[in-house]
Amino acid sequence: MLILNHDPRWATMFVTEKARLEQALGVSALRVEHHGSTAVRGLPAKPIIDIQISVESLRPLEPLVRALSAVGYIHVQHRDDARCPFFHQPAQWPHTHHVHLVEAGGEEEARTLAFRDYLRTHSDVADEYARLKRELAGRFDASTVAGREAYAEAKSEFIERVTSAALRALRS
Numbered sequence: 001m002l003i004l005n006h007d008p009r010w011a012t013m014f015v016t017e018k019a020r021l022e023q024a025l026g027v028s029a030l031r032v033e034h035h036g037s038t039a040v041r042g043l044p045a046k047p048i049i050d051i052q053i054s055v056e057s058l059r060p061l062e063p064l065v066r067a068l069s070a071v072g073y074i075h076v077q078h079r080d081d082a083r084c085p086f087f088h089q090p091a092q093w094p095h096t097h098h099v100h101l102v103e104a105g106g107e108e109e110a111r112t113l114a115f116r117d118y119l120r121t122h123s124d125v126a127d128e129y130a131r132l133k134r135e136l137a138g139r140f141d142a143s144t145v146a147g148r149e150a151y152a153e154a155k156s157e158f159i160e161r162v163t164s165a166a167l168r169a170l171r172s
Contacts, residue, residue, distance in 0.1 A: 002094075003137040005042045013049050017097055021053060024071045030054045030104045035116045037133070043119065044130050046142070049097045052112050061085060062103060072164040073099055084108050090133060093143065095098040111163050118166035125162055132158055 014034040022029050036050030037043045055064065064085070065075045073087040078087070082104075087099040102108040119126045136154045141147035 001044060003133055003141060004047050005044050006040075006042050007038075007047070010034075010043075010045075010047075010049060013096075014039070014051065017049060017051060020071055021051065021099070024067045025053065025055075025064070025149060026067075026077075028055050031109075033113060033116075035100075035112050036098070036172075037129075039116055040126055042155060044133060048095050051097060051099045052109065053099060053101050054109050055101055058082070058085060060085060061101075068099060073097075079138070093148075100150045103125050111167070114166035114170060115159060115163045118162055118169070129158060129162070154160055 006086065011034070012069045018034075020030045023114050031052075031054035033039075033052045034049065035052050036037070038050070046127075058064075061081070063147030066073065066085075068128055069089050074088050074089065074091050076088065078086055083102070085101045087096050087101075088095040100108075100112070102112070119129060135153055139149040140154070142151070
């Protein structure tokens with residue numbers, strides 16, 4: 001798994017892609033956010049820009065799939081499609097961009113942004129995450145879907161713990 005030191009160009013890459021996505025989706029894109037490790041200054045990451053697009057409703061999904069397909073995104077059907085459909089570009093690995101659709105005001109939107117914002121404001125937790133990512137990167141093969149999924153799964157306990165803490169902090 002390729003984990004790079006933070007690259008300040010990632011923010012610019014997001015801004016450029018955000019404009020393309022907003023144009024493709026029009027009024028359907030209620031909110032477009034940079035999330036994931038490339039959105040946290042100083043955090044090492046896979047060089048993939050993660051983008052969360054909040055829409056009014058995920059149903060019907062087909063018009064959103066068509067709009068994203070028109071700008072080069074591939075929809076990957078997944079067990080999470082009902083709450084967070086996933087898209088990537090280019091079609092083949094390595095990907096440069098990932099898009100996650102969520103319902104505006106929904107739990108998935110809140111969870112993702114809470115995790116990102118917590119890492120941005122808690123450098124000790126971001127450092128812990130960086131160590132975990134580097135350790136896991138040495139154990140999993142990014143060239144296979146199974147390796148990428150195993151890497152993501154191995155991070156899930158940490159992500160869930162931090163997300164829970166972030167949501168508790170927001171409520172207090």
